[in-house]
Amino acid sequence: MGLSAVGIGETVVDRFLRYVRYDTQSAEDSKTYPSTEKQKELGRLLVEELKKLGLKDASIDQYGYVTATLEANTKRTVPVIALIAHMDTSPEISGKDVRPHIHKNYSGGDMVLPGDTTQVIRMSETPELAKKIGNDIITSDGTTLLGADDKAGIAEIMDAIQYLVNHPEFEHGTTKVAFTPDEEVGTGVKYFDVKKFGAQYAYTLDGETIGEVESENFCADTVRVTFRGVLFHPGYAKGKLVNSIKIASAYVDKLPKDMMSPETTEKMEGYIHPNSVQGGVESTTVKFIARDFQVEGLKKKEEFLKTLAEETVRAYPRSSFAFEVEESYRNMKYVLDKYPEVVEKAMEAVRLAELQPRPHSIRGGTDGARLCYMGLPTPNIATGGHNFHSKLEWISVQDMKKAVEVILNLIKVWTKS
């Protein structure tokens, strides 16, 4: 008998269906924090629900951070473990008026979404879906995203807490909960007070395929290469004008065509990616994002960009360039390697749920990665959600229950060691 028969009261699905109805879309380039005020509405609901579950200190602060503590019920010495999920949804696709649909007992084949029949989740393009025959699959109606990213994580954490509250015989240490805003715009933990929060280790529930444990992510920098030309009245410019737009174009054209770009790399390969060009005749800035799993690899790519800039300006006498590198985030592995038990226990929790644990690397950053460098080691575990940031987002009810089981196992593993 596993732990999948979850608790008295609501199911994880009831919670999930309620949370996705809250529009919590975050916004790029907002002047406020959180980036959208509406995220706090879900935050306030969660505070109320946590209080109802008996977590008396549940609160939301000015930044929208929801935090709460489930007090220990054991005499053992157990580190304080935290469970974290984000409340916002992607700015890319609307999360307003989400109408979730449950496709009961999925029998295989393509899933046509009822609100927009051009939106089809094709089994042939979705290998994970092919493994879910017989499951109940939740999607949106095809006109919005679903919001499993990351309301599945929130629902699973809440369900696990409900289970612990309803089962006082289940021994556990002090367990902290945090729900954060603005993960999708990269600032989810900007004002998060790790020290005040008081957890020793944490797990974000923000991954995809069930069984995956993510303890590695990209190292990321932003690189700005600014080319300077010489401005002159074009009517009298012969032999004098140097056009920085042309230098920047020549530079971009020199970039490798068959490697080191997002469109030519996968798995553990990094890249350099020009994502903005701005300027005029006198000065033009090419902005890049640089990514690699290793700091050394990242530095090599940046050296490459610099050398290429030197070569480029050589063909344009009297031109010059400035080269700036700004650190965005680093691979959490560098931190997590110092606390191997944090990832090992997650693997063990997955195993206890009768799943095959699968280490997975994130080709991006996570709030967990930032938390690692803020003093809180935080790998990421799976929620069961798929096709994030799209109208084709889906999640299996059975996988959500498995994710809850993994969380409870994790608590158990930490308590028993």
Ligand SMILES: [Zn+2]
């Ligand atoms: Zn997410």
